[in-house]
Amino acid sequence: MGDVLAIVGSTWFADVTAFDTARTEILGVFHRRRPDAVVSGGAPGIDSLAARLAREHGIPVQEHLPRQRRWAGEGGFEERNLLIARDCTRLMRIACRWSPTYGSGWTLEQARRLGADTWNLRLPQTLAAGTLYAPVGRSMVGLLVRDGVIVALPAEAGTTGWLGRPVDPVVMSLRRRRVRAVWVPLKAAGKPGRPSGISPDRRNGP
Known part of the structure; x- marks a missing residue:
């Protein structure tokens, strides 16, 4: 089988810098220990990014695609993810810190159970x-965050109760309601506030 690297992860990220970070991490893995093949699930986001980068570097790619858009049953996501876990000797998961689903995490657990080397990167770190x-x-309002806590917010958000709260449960609550939030690190923004010309939905699409 050789050295087969599976790369799986989220289809969407709140962090506007996530795909740049993911690209750097994936290429770093290729350069440190070039795999004989890359396997992924063909989903938008990390799976597709990894497959594209592998092909650009001449690395063979095997994509396991679900035949049914459901978790259990023949051809579903569970079967697809188990094929990925069985086919790899290493697995890298790159996931949104606030992902409301755990499909790629389940794949990582199965790969580890089957003896693969695994590692997990959550973004933003x-x-x-x-x-x-x-x-x-x-x-769409901007909430100023320092050390994981919301420290300032505009008047429109004054009744939300978010001021002084850790940001993680706030975003997880929004994601459970299928509401998208967007994270802009200070280094990406240059200063607090939305970077000029960036639409959160366009920047963070699949």
């Missing part, structure tokens, strides 16, 4: 400083 954009009414 740190919440030291940045701005979280979240919908309040019909507006």
